[in-house]
Amino acid sequence: MRGISLGVRSFHARPPSLQPLRAESLLLKATSNRLPGIGSFSGKQLHRLDKTFFQNTRFPQARHIASRVKSASPLDLRFFSSNAAQLRTAELPVLSPPSVAGWLIASSVLVFAVIVVGGVTRLTESGLSITEWRPITGILPPLSQSQWEEEFDKYKATPEFKLLNHSMTLPEFKSIFYMEWGHRVLGRIIGIAFVAPLIYFVARKRLTASLPKSLTGMALLIGAQGALGWYMVKSGLEDSLMETPGTVPRVSQYRLAAHLGTAFVLYAGMLGTGIAALYDWRYATKGSWSGLSDGSQFQKVLANPHVRRFARYSKGLTALVFLTALSGAFVAGLDAGLMYNEFPLMGGRLAPPTDELFSKDYAKAPDGSDMWWRNILENPTTVQFDHRCLAITTYAGTAILFAMTRNPALRAALPPMARRMAVSAFAMANVQVLLGISTLLYLVPVPLAAAHQAGSVLLLTTMVQLLVALRRPGAAARIWRQATQARTGKS
Known part of the structure; x- marks a missing residue:
């Protein structure tokens, strides 16, 4: 033959x-x-x-x-x-081509954009300007003067207008309306840009066996994210806010954290899956893995005790980065960034007084049994203090990660891509700390606060890439690599 x-x-x-x-x-x-x-x-x-x-x-x-x-x-x-x-x-087996990786990474970029736009929407207090959720017809803004006046009248019935913006004019309303409308339209674009190619790739059988189920889950999560966003906005439109003395109309910090946390999960899932698909393709066709030209060494590298310890630490640090970002949602939801605008002290001391951190005023149970957790999640002073502690711990964690890569034994065994991502994570943590402190000292200006939120996504990006760099090639990629080697006469 x-x-x-x-x-x-x-x-x-x-x-x-x-x-x-x-x-x-x-x-x-x-x-x-x-x-x-x-x-x-x-x-x-x-x-x-x-x-x-x-x-x-x-x-x-x-x-x-x-x-x-x-x-x-x-x-x-x-x-x-x-x-x-x-x-x-x-x-x-089916091996996803680079086009699948490009689509997933592009989708993650869109999610990154919607996170930043959502942050600006909240910072400009635009999120409550649209009082209805119309997934289909809401894609068009008001097109006539009568339609604008109708939307403005709906906003005038909200607690935010009655308590804070009762002197707002129609042109001013248009500016906040367009901000929230842009955020919602971008969310719809993400849904179309993700679901349409997903259907195509499934129909054309371009997806590795493990991908259809996980990507379908992401598609469903995008839909749930839209519903969760409205559920969040609805909490700021309730008339009961008018009945509480001194209340500032805002969305529930719990719902805001759930909305932002889901966006982070979507972003990490799309980005990580896309990068993994790209790395698998490179391994299958070129034999490279995580910056190593000879990818056949991956088993030896990942079996190294130093690398295994480093990988476990990286997973834990990634979880800490996510938790720190989530705590930032509580800071944003309670406007806790406007408390104690100094660093590293809070009121001239490292921590506020105990009776301020755990005030009985936040307890709702008759016996005060809920005082601890309500203060942690509802007391602006405590929320800011917790976010500071988590941020400092995260920074120290990235510094330790960087220091670990300087160990000669680990440095010799660690793949180049993992080393670069560990350095990038520490560099981004430094930028993020500077943005956070500046945002606090300057009383949360919109540009700095938006950059700080974007920085949290970029820090998570470096950690996701680090985890993918420490991942072994997928089963399909390994089989394709063996077939390629057999074809070229290699063992």
Whole structure:
């Protein structure tokens, strides 16, 4: 069988085990020795070959291959080409092409944008300007003067207008309306930009076996995010806010944290999955892994005790980064950034008085049993103090991560990509600390506060990339790599 090789061009495939691939290699070698003129066989002759040689061969493993080939009987000529006969890639699992990785990374960029726009929307107090949730018709803003006046009248009925913006004019209302409208439209764009390509890639069978389920979950989460966003806005429109003396109309910090936390999960999921798909493709086609040109070393690298310890620490630090960002949502929801605008002290001391941090005024249970957790989540002073503690701990954690990469034993074993991401995480943590302190000292100006929120996403980005750099190639990529090596004659 002259010139037979394994091809790796199609993405339509069913996953085999590694053992059949080795059997196919033996079979091809045997056939090339015994049937040198197979390139000129007709379809019927190849079918007879399937019934005779493939079933009666002296290679036991070949019977398994024969049974798989018989499913396409008579033996399809697509198994062969006129110049160099190639085994069709239906025996290889689907491996997502770079276009899938590009789509997922682009989707994560859109989520990053909506997080930043959402932060600006809250900082400019624009989030309560649209008092209805209309997923379909709401895509268009008011187009006539009468429509604008109708929307403005709806806003005039809200607690925010009555308590804070009762002197607002229609042009001023338009500015905050467009900010919230832009945030909602961007959310719709994300949904379309994610779901439409997902349907295409599923229909075209371009997704690795493990991806359809997880990506469908992300699509459902996008829809749930829209509903959660309205649920959050609705909390700031309730008339009961008018009944509480001294209340400032704002959305629930719990719902805000849930809304922002879901956005962070979506962002990390899309980004991490996209980068992993890209790295898998590079490993399968080029053999590179996490900055190493020889990706076959990944098992040895990941089995190193120093690397395993570093990977566990990285996972814990990523969780801490997420928790710190989530605590920032409580700071934003309670306007806690306007308390104690100094650093590192709070009122001239490292921590406010205990009776201020854990005030009985926030307890609602008759026996005061809820005082602790309500202060942690509802007391602006305590919320800011907690966020400071988490931020300082996160910064120290990234510093330790960076210091670990300076250890000669770990540095020698750690893949280059992981080292770069650890350095990037520490660098971004420094930027984030400076942005946080500046935001506090300057009484939360919109540009600095928005940059601080964006910085939290960028810090999470470096940690997600670090985790992907310490991930072994996916099963499909490993099988494709073996097939590529067999095709090029490598062991």
